[in-house]
């Protein structure tokens with residue numbers, strides 16, 4: 136077996152792996168990143184299909200951690216396209232609502248619509264209880280008791296039974312926190328660090344991943360098509376990683392291993408017998424991967440928000456699709472001439488179970504037909520990706536507030552990425568932030 140020697144082996148070139156790799160490379164550590172796929176970036180990447188540049192996962196880059204990383208690394212950010220306008224479709228009508236006041240304003244609109252409807256139909260109104268909800272909301276924003284385990288839905292039921300209001304909160308939960316309002320504890324909901332501005336990369340996320348990889352390659356290496364097969368543990372420490380490269384087994388000796396493959400996969404690479412029961416139990420209880428279907432709809436005429444170049448749409452009262460991003464309005468360079476592209480995703484009613492794909496797909500198609508009447512004549516589903524909880528690519532490796540620690544019981548083995556998100560963070564900001572934290576620890580330890 137051929138041997139290599141590096142300071143640090145990073146398994147996985149997702150955004151978490153590339154963050155910590157680029158930060159530590161800059162500090163002078165000799166690093167190798169091994170990636171099992173032919174393309175880097177993981178769920179933050181791009182692939183070409185029928186002339187479209189399609190995302191493998193994430194599309195929206197929230198302002199904050201990712202932008203900070205790019206700036207720290209000297210990677211340009213001025214080309215990122217901002218999404219500043221958020222439209223809500225409520226009862227079939229479209230309303231533009233500034234992101235900073237999304238919840239109260241949406242509830243206010245629901246309140247008005249309910250009053251109108253009650254008057255029209257001469258029936259009692261289903262109370263929205265806007266002021267009571269908002270009082271309860273701001274009280275919780277000032278501080279939450281982490282022991283509180285009632286769900287968001289149960290918390291809301293103190294104030295209202297109005298199903299439209301419940302739908303609005305559920306939309307928020309599934310879109311930003313990875314679980315339904317009837318699943319997520321209210322204590323986690325109020326940890327959420329608000330996101331009010333998003334960007335899309337006009338060259339695709341792969342171009343960002345490649346820039347980060349180039350920084351690593353200045354002093355180290357990034358190997359694609361190189362799955363890690365085993366993390367060797369000797370006398371309680373990680374000593375090397377066995378990878379497969381061009382059909383050959385290679386041993387990479389190292390001082391430290393950082394895994395971006397998810398906490399569960401790290402355990403199987405290093406061997407369950409090397410982890411104490413407390414850690415394994417914590418992992419079983421905490422990690423809650425969140426599934427979704429990623430749906431990319433192509434069309435020969437715009438199906439959504441025609442003429443709006445910096446907006447996305449949130450649909451209330453749908454079966455499945457909640458957030459709709461008209462990628463081609465914002466970044467026309469990602470699609471072939473004359474084509475348009477919508478990005479949307481769908482979550483099944485229970486995130487803890489594997490999805491019934493056929494049923495979920497029917498629900499999605501019914502939504503698309505209902506909300507985009509031109510779809511039948513002008514559109515087609517270009518690609519659909521199943522991001523399940525069993526395969527390695529869920530929408531998130533855990534719900535908001537359910538991150539594992541970065542440290543493992545093995546002192547020189549760390550996790551990075553979205554199984555280790557800090558409380559309040561999720562998605563790409565969560566992965567990047569975990570990379571900063573690991574880099575800090577490693578710098579102190581090595």
Ligand SMILES: Cc1cc2nc3c(=O)[nH]c(=O)nc-3n(C[C@H](O)[C@H](O)[C@H](O)COP(=O)(O)OP(=O)(O)OC[C@H]3O[C@@H](n4cnc5c(N)ncnc54)[C@H](O)[C@@H]3O)c2cc1C
Pocket residue numbers: 146147148149150151152169170171172175176177178179191192193194195196197361362363364395396400427428429480522527528529530531551552553554561562563564566
């Ligand atoms: C459909 C979908 C939509 C999303 N939308 C958004 C969004 O709009 N905004 C947002 O902020 N976030 C979004 N996310 C979440 C975001 O994409 C992820 O949180 C983030 O990209 C995860 O990065 P990571 O580094 O933690 O993991 P990953 O991207 O999963 O990277 C892990 C890498 O490890 C590699 N790997 C695994 N096992 C091995 C092995 N044995 N050897 C070598 N390599 C291995 C994998 O191939 C992969 O490249 C979305 C995710 C999905 C799936």
